Amino acid sequence: MSYLVFSVFVCLLCAHLPTTKSEHSVPYKVGYIDQYVDHFNFARFGNQTFKERYLIQDKWWDKKNNGPIFFYTGNEGPIEAFWKASGLMFDLAPRFGALILFGEHRYYGKSLPFGPSKSFQRPYIGLLTMRQALADFAYLINSIKKQHGAEKSPVIAFGGSYGGMLAAYFRMKHPSVCDGSIAASAPIYLLNPKFDHSFFFTDVTKDFSESVSGCVPRIKRAFTKMDQLMTEGKKGLAMLTKYFQLCQPLTGKAAYTHLLGWIRNAFTNTAMFDYPYATNFLPVGNPVKFSCDHVLSAADDISGLAAASGIYYNATFGPLKCFDISKEYVSCADPTGCGIGPNAWAWDYQACTDILLPPGSNNVTDMFPILPFNDTLRNEYCMKTWGTKPNPDWAYWGQDLRTTSNIVFSNGDLDPWHRGGVLKDVSKSVRAFMVIGGAHHLDLRGHNSKDPVSVIKVRGQEAKMIEEWVMKAKKSRQSIST
Template identity: 45%
Template structure:
């Protein structure tokens, strides 16, 4: 069935990373609280929307194309709008209206302005409030524009949200494409076959089998050198730190280096990209190569580790003369990092209330120093910072956990280079809850715009995604292709 669909729906995606500017930027008057009847429930805030309507078929015969809506992530809307070219490439075939909705407490969608990040202001930050926001916006669009079909898209946390939209609001969302969405890991209901940091290690080993050992020994040397006289100058020089290193900064420096390795594994794209930093093509291979070259020059694993980790923060231009590790990396309740800026605090809070994600590193199956992080430690941290504690039961009760057997029309895609795939849905659940595996794919690579250097596995994945969306919407995407489009179809 799927093979036949692929043959009929195979599409040619424009080989360009360019995403057009929004045709409209709007502010939607959104409820602060969807779940109470208190006086505050009547308060509203401005939620930012990006719309692109150039491909929308609002048809002369009364036909109206579907709404493609992206459920915003833990960051400013621009970051995801300009890195989700797939939606723009397939929109013409469906005559779709494109809409990106910014997540509350991120970007410019702040319920209480600068006070949003106070402990009191954060009380309305949750994924349940966020999905209710999306539902309000989608319902408004459906009614005001006579739209009858909606496809929801999202990657990473946005992918979790987009799956939840189909689960919680099936009357509003007809199809959901959830890319790199680690729902079972978040719910702690299924023990992954591989741990997050083990996959990062395997990515570096695939680049060169010597690299994990360099990283492991580099961390070991760092541990040992801080016990010796004069370590301050040595570590400061080796890692090119802007401020003189002190042993009190030790754990943060380790986190800074660990974060660099895992982020490069996440965004190990086959071409230069700036999604989470200015990085070259295949950044894991590039970082590994830099470490090997440093070993040939100095023979010092700690220096090699510093060089390899510095790639994430230094970017492709390599212009930084020194690193400020406290600006580059923020420690938080998410051991894989919370990013930087105000968004870091918002995500930190969510990880203190809703999400317990990646398992710690062990130095046994992975190349990183042991990291102790459990519910007790997290609770103490969260109580001290926000007066809240994680609830390990809440996610499995509210979000279907890892049991999607009663669900329908959800695509879960995962790339095997992405360490988050350890917590993803990796097998078909039923005929309409499908898992798509991308062998050479990093973090939601399939949602990015097509590129001439894309591996075949992501081309096939996108074609399958289009076929499923077309089937589940009951449409034929090929009906919207011109003869010129047909001449450019991808054939295998």
């Protein structure tokens, strides 16, 4: 899941827009805080702590006037990666006089409660939960406030994707700490076991179908021809190895299935990050169209599929002479992708506990091969891997949004996650904004000259909501102090 919409609102941002770079270079200071290993059971670990990492920048902070704290709720990866992809916070900080703070999620990056090995072993991995992470964030913010004399500063949370879910839940669970949240591309309804989770690969397919005519049929034909080659045994496997320029030859059904997952993962990420400009992880703007152009211009169907898949991995891992699919893609409890390395282990565990994720592909409602991963298969995998399984009985929380306030849920209609999110206003203070022509949390990224008008409008609406929340919080704190 692993990662990040002209009206009256345009002028709210225009005074502080940076250059057209979308991956900003704002420096940060790295800090560590002694964070409790377990916030809810002191009998087991007592007061044992670990070092939680955070990033901070105070160059715009108006401390004298209790400027707000803009807090990023770190998600499934090293925190510096989200710093680079969350330019909206830096675009807005000068206007609001904000202190910027990014908190790293426990069990990701360098915030490992029991070290790089033990943290991912049972039973220690059991302390990786959303509730623990939210408690970490609350403790971090309160500690930073004390250190910097910022007790009266309002706190606005920002997050994208899983981080967007956390930003929303942070406001719900810790309203005394968080005064409002921008929850970008946050599919919070996935935690409802009764919600239809089957939309994801259908919407990935829709992105490619609507981008270039004829793209999806050719992709489907390529998968069919790959299956036909598989029936030829070693000869077919050798041909597939050559088509996809694999470092290690395919040796059988398991390796072939992993290749199919590797291909699907490339198309999934291309759809999620279909931004109108190049990024540090995709080399071109409008990568869905770029991939389809390769699919359609290739000499044959499988060559086109291979070329389109290689675009993503060449950009992610740098120019490759061959593709090592065992290192570039990890099969896990999340069919949409877990990433690689220790971060993948952590997300795999969360996909087996407190996150309910989409099923696999079916080749009927989507363009991908039949790679099933239903609740039964997921439970079997999770029990075998972690000794647990997703528990919707306690994961289903925070769904009645009428009980909360001060949250913006933003989504892009190109984002294959958007149907799992909040698409309609719930109240005057729980709003839903749609970025037409926007991919995964495009609004959270920094200003770019190629941004669609819709994302400029949504960012302006978000700025207006933040202004209301900050003014209300300051007024409330002032009345209490007097």
